[in-house]
Amino acid sequence: MWHHVHYQHHATTTGETARESSCLCKAAKRIARGTAPSTASNRDRFSADCNVELGACAGARMATGRSTLADSLREVYQFSVVDYCMFGLMLLLSAACGIYFGFFKRSTGSDDTGTPESSSSSDDESGHRRPSTGSDDTGTPESSSSSDDESGHRRPSVAPAGKKVTSTFGSSTMDEYLLGSRKLKAFPVAMSLVAGYISGVTILGTPAEIYNFGTQYWLIVVPILLMGYAVCTVYLPVFCSLKLNSSYEYLELRFSTHVRSIASVMFVLDELLFLPMIIYVPALAFNQVTGFNLYVIGAIVCVVCIFYTLLGGIKAVVFTDAWQVVVMFISVVVVVIIGTVAIGGPDVVWDRSVEGGRIDFFNLNPSMYERQTFWAVLIGGFFYWTSFNSVNQTMVQRYMSLPNLKKAKLSIAMFTVGMGVFVSVCCYAGLLLYAKYYECDPASVGLVTTDDQLFPHYVMESVGKLKGIPGLFIAGVFGAALSSLSVVLNSTSAVLLEDILKGMFRVNPTPFVANIFVRGSVVVLGVAAMGCLFIIEKLGGILSVASSLSAIAAGTTCGIFTLGMLIPWSNTQGALFGGVSGALLSGWVSLGSQFAGASGELVPHKLPVSVDGCIEDLLTNVTIVHPVYPDESGVFPLYRLSYHWITPIGVLTVLIVGTIVSFITGPRDLRNIDPELISPVIHRFLPQESFGNYGTASKNLAAGVVIFSEEMQPQNSVPTANGVGLPYGNEISMMKHLLLRARTCQSSYNRHVGYPQRNVSFRRGC
Known part of the structure; x- marks a missing residue:
């Protein structure tokens, strides 16, 4: 029964x-x-x-x-000496990576304020080396640093190479610390992307989700694959062409400083909310198997992560993530294999899951109120994964650490496949949990107090007698936490420097001050994460909470970027009104549903479990109660929505409101827009005249020119050929720049008039 x-x-x-x-x-x-x-x-x-x-x-x-x-x-099932050694070795190796890349693996860099490339040559799209010309396409002498685009044409570096600035510790320059001098390899970055995205939420939350709600969530693998294609075709070409330090700099080039500031502040707040969750999950697992205090474990995680992130920067983060993801994968796979063999094979796992009603891949119920349906996972999952992986600084920063677009696409392809495989393993682990406890639910008899303790409890019960295996599993969970936490610390410190300090407050610190500011931010954020650890204990299931909180910022920010890249006539007013509307609506839905759940008005409808197979002694201290689900008809409809729909609500609200407001306030003149700021999938729809402005925005920014969007031009400015307003005093130098540039591009323009706008040679060269 x-x-x-x-x-x-x-x-x-x-x-x-x-x-x-x-x-x-x-x-x-x-x-x-x-x-x-x-x-x-x-x-x-x-x-x-x-x-x-x-x-x-x-x-x-x-x-x-x-x-x-x-x-x-x-x-x-006590931790043996071998288990503690496995766990301690993982912490020591993480710290060693920070020391190695902080002190022993330091490359010569360029000025911190620029975006340096190789001093003599750079890779083209095919990976071949091309010698530097020593000048940019305007004929103005620059440094010997330059870069190749995917067509092989030369682009000037964003800033001239300058004097190397040596810090008192760690990386030589800010560019090396935050971007690895844009010389990292595709495979380590791909592994870092996987490790950074896989936190303890994935390892512990996903099996619990399958155990309680069935296999419908397993379909998330399809949106993951679609996400990789969308990122490579729509968003990545724009970022790789602009070569920015922060993804939010794009919003200033496309719209205005105000839009950039709003998006960057939302990112920082989102990461602050997510930080304690990253720590809580592995601490919970360690507490489950050892009895150690949650806060002590959380402090250990933070101190180790702060240490190697502080010293080694993005290089330490990437290469530590690369080996940590191997530990994660091995730890989960070993537990799954041993558990499957012990229970009688995959057939037993499948049969018991079918008998218990856990197998359901095509729940076509159109209701948006049901937690897991085919439509919710497919549509909502695609929006959520795309929102986070397309424009979020934690991901874009590592895309930008690669030398060119080809390497970035290769890295995303490996990341997408790796995520699909890892999520599938975690989903199968959920079925394994049910096959093990199909007659005696651990939560029902008090063996665990939260669903997120299920997997650690299973590990100790199934393989606890095998010395080293529990330690390997906990090392994998902590590796997931360390990788996610280090990525957040590194990328958030970059946003605080580039977008908050420099962008919002217009403070241009010296390299030494910037160095101290970034590293100080890493320490402050890590300490704040420890201070906020108690918050997560007040919330319910980790998976839905993580998705809900992140969806507020991820959906809204992705909506603004998508508005800028796919809606070329959108303007600053549209981005502002759309962004605010999307954040308010998605935040209202997300927080409202959380409050309704905390008050008991909404209770997740879990699949049935059994205690018929439990020994009587497990039930002597337990009262079996049939839960009465409250009537949810009185709950506000938006609060009842599945957490999968929060991100689509945010993205679509931004696009709809932003497009309407842009039309009402006056759409952008497409002839004056810079196509480099628009996704290549839209280039065919742009007027031919606009390609004469290709690359102007990034070149103006590199030249130190203050950029205003067309609709934000001040009264004392003169319009330029590309619709950019320049304060009086700058127009003469800008006119010279445009004349020199026009002289170089005129013959190319004449040859390409009438050709399809997708012609890469013309767009990239001019």
């Missing part, structure tokens, strides 16, 4: 505790050997045997004053 159950503990006397402790200790040992009785007669005999349990076990239980089976299991 299947039941929805939860547990309720009752107080016991000292004598009862002694007897109960003895039974619990024996039950723990039976579970350890996999011999817990399943039939009624065996359970009765096992209950009678409790009276003759070893006195030592009962005495130990009375001495500790604990009487839960979780504590008994923890005593049976």
Whole structure:
């Protein structure tokens, strides 16, 4: 018989505790050997045997004053010396990476304020080396640094190479610290992308989601693959062409400083909310298997992560992530393989999952209120994954650490496949959990207190007797946390410098001050994460909470970028009104649903579980209660939406409101827009005249010219050929720049008039 159950503990006397402790200790040992009785007669005999349990076990239980089976299991499955060595080795290797890249692997850099490339040559799209010409396309002498675009034409570097600035510790320059001098390799970056995206939320939350709600979420692999294609075709070419330090600089080039500031502040707030969640998950797992205090473990994670991120920068982050993801994958795969063999093979896992109603890949229910449906996972999953991986600074910063577009696409392809495989393994682990506990739900009998403790509990129960395996698993979970935390610390410090300090407050610090500011930001953010750790304990399931909070910023920000790249006539007013509307609506829905859940108005409808196979002694301290789900008809409809729909709401609100407001306030003149700021998929729809402005925005920014969007031009400015307003005093130098540029591009323009606008040679060269 299947039941929805939860547990309720009752107080016991000292004598009862002694007897109960003895039974619990024996039950723990039976579970350890996999011999817990399943039939009624065996359970009765096992209950009678409790009276003759070893006195030592009962005495130990009375001495500790604990009487839960979780504590008994923890005593049976204690971390061995080998397990602690595995865990400690992971922490030591992480710290060693920071020391290595901070002090022993330092490359010569360029001026911190620029975007340096190779001093003599750079890679073209095919990876071949081309010699530097020593000048840009205007004929104005620059540094010897230059870069190749995907067509092989030369682009001037964003800033001339300058004197190397050596810091007192760590990387030589800010460019090396934040971007690795744009010389990193595709495979390590791809592994870093996987490791950065896989936090403990994925490792612990995904199996619990499958265990409680079935396999519909497994379909998320399809949106992941579609996301990779969308990022490579729509967003990545724009960022690789502009070669910016921060993704949010694009918003100033396309719209205005105000839009850039709003998006960057939203990013910082989003990461601050996510930081404690990153720490809480591995601390929870470690607490489950060792009994260590959550806050002590959280502090250890933060200190180690701050240390190697502070010293090594993006290089330490990327290469530490690369080997950490290997540890993550091996740890989960080893547990899954051992568990599958122990339970009788994949056939047993599948049969029990089918019997328990866990297999459901095509729930075509059109209701947006149901947690997991085919449409919610496919549509909502695509929007969420694309929003985060297309424009978020944590991802774009590592895209920009690669030398060219080809390497970036290759890295994203490997990242997409890797994520699909890893998520699939975690989903299968959820089925394995159910096959193990299909007759005795651990949460119902008090073995775990939250769903996110299911997988760690399973690891200790299934492979706890194998020395080193629990330590490997915990090392994998902590590796996931360290990789995610280090990426957030590094990218958020970059946003605080480039977008907040320089962009919003217009402060241009010296290289030394910038160095101290960035590293100080890493420390402050890490300490703030520790301080906010208690917040996550007030929330429910990790997976939905993480998606809901991140969806507010991710959906809105992606909507603004998409508006700029795919809607060429959109203007600053449209971006501002659309962004604010998207943030308010998605935030209203997300936070409203969280508050409704906390108040008990909304209760997740989990699939049924059973306790029929539990030994009686596990039920002596538990009351089985059939939950009564509240009537949700009185809850505001938007609060009842599945968390999958929050990101689509944010993105679509920005696009719809932004487009309408742009038309009302006056759309951009497409003849004056810079096509470099528009996604290549839209280039065919742009007027031919606009390609005469290609690259003007980034060149003006590199020249130190203050850029205003067309609709934000001040009164005392003169319009230029590309619709950019320049303050009086700058127009003469800009006119010279345009004349020199026009002289170079005129013959190319004449040759290409009438050709398809997708002609790369003309666009890139001029």
